[in-house]
Amino acid sequence: MLHTPPGFVPAPVTLAPPAGDALVFAFAGAMLVVAGNEEAPVVPTLAQALAAGIDGPRHHLGRLAGTDCVAVTLGDTAPAPAGYRLAGLRSLFGTMPEPMLAVAARAFQVVDWDRSHAFCGRCGARTRERPGERAKECPACGLVAYPRVSPAMMVLVIRDGELLLARANRFRNMMYSALAGFVEPGEAIEDCVHREVREEVGIEIDRLEYFASQSWAFPHSLMIAYTAHYAAGALRPDGTEIADARWFLPDALPELPSPMSIARRLIDDTAARLRDGSHAQRAAASPAIE
Numbered sequence: 288m289l290h291t292p293p294g295f296v297p298a299p300v301t302l303a304p305p306a307g308d309a310l311v312f313a314f315a316g317a318m319l320v321v322a323g324n325e326e327a328p329v330v331p332t333l334a335q336a337l338a339a340g341i342d343g344p345r346h347h348l349g350r351l352a353g354t355d356c357v358a359v360t361l362g363d364t365a366p367a368p369a370g371y372r373l374a375g376l377r378s379l380f381g382t383m384p385e386p387m388l389a390v391a392a393r394a395f396q397v398v399d400w401d402r403s404h405a406f407c408g409r410c411g412a413r414t415r416e417r418p419g420e421r422a423k424e425c426p427a428c429g430l431v432a433y434p435r436v437s438p439a440m441m442v443l444v445i446r447d448g449e450l451l452l453a454r455a456n457r458f459r460n461m462m463y464s465a466l467a468g469f470v471e472p473g474e475a476i477e478d479c480v481h482r483e484v485r486e487e488v489g490i491e492i493d494r495l496e497y498f499a500s501q502s503w504a505f506p507h508s509l510m511i512a513y514t515a516h517y518a519a520g521a522l523r524p525d526g527t528e529i530a531d532a533r534w535f536l537p538d539a540l541p542e543l544p545s546p547m548s549i550a551r552r553l554i555d556d557t558a559a560r561l562r563d564g565s566h567a568q569r570a571a572a573s574p575a576i577e
């Protein structure tokens with residue numbers, strides 16, 4: 288789960304320069320510069336990074352357990368200096384401590400924004416940092432660009448003690464997951480849930496219930512997860528995005544997404560509640576959130 292880790296105090300702007308013991312999250316493209324072996328990757332301190340020539344535009348992120356954390360934008364194809372290697376964020380799940388990984392994911396989103404907003408999207412002039420906040424402004428036309436976060440929904444639909452799981456065409460294997468999709472301009476998140484379910488599998492749902500949300504740094508999503516109940520219609524996978532969709536009993540689930548995903552937590556949690564019967568009681572006891 289990626290979210291603000293315990294002990295992390297975000298601070299996008301600081302007047303004080305980072306201390307030598309600041310942690311440096313430097314990205315070359317989508318790859319983080321780390322030292323240490325495969326089992327115990329570590330990020331360098333600022334003093335270590337500078338000694339190794341790891342430097343570029345810096346963005347203060349905040350403090351983790353009292354230590355400054357800094358994102359650094361390197362060239363997309365910058366090589367790792369001697370003693371360091373480049374690691375994709377996904378490869379660090381399970382080996383890098385979760386608070387450190389969460390700050391790395393945050394750093395990646397800031398770096399990604401930094402390098403994709405070097406020029407104004409409206410007039411093409413070179414942008415500059417806007418003082419006092421995490422923003423870039425265009426000196427020619429005044430356009431201000433903030434880091435982008437794209438909201439998306441995920442929903443696990445329940446019917447008669449069964450779960451609706453779908454296999455998307457983009458999945459590499461026979462994995463099934465909850466339905467998901469990005470919010471469109473003008474939509475509330477609830478509108479998006481209903482529309483995506485209708486478009487992807489052709490059914491109507493009700494009794495939406497919020498589950499949890501997760502930041503997902505690939506590259507800048509906020510996944511907002513719900514459960515819902517089947518209301519009407521026949522399952523009809525759209526055939527383009529969704530290859531197959533079926534109802535599964537909680538004790539006969541197919542191949543599922545990685546335990547690090549919010550999808551898996553949503554499925555595991557809901558399946559457990561269906562098994563012990565608490566979901567029906569809870570749903571009956573609480574009013575629908577719509």
Ligand SMILES: [Zn+2]
Pocket residue numbers: 407408409410411412425426427428429430
């Ligand atoms: Zn401009």
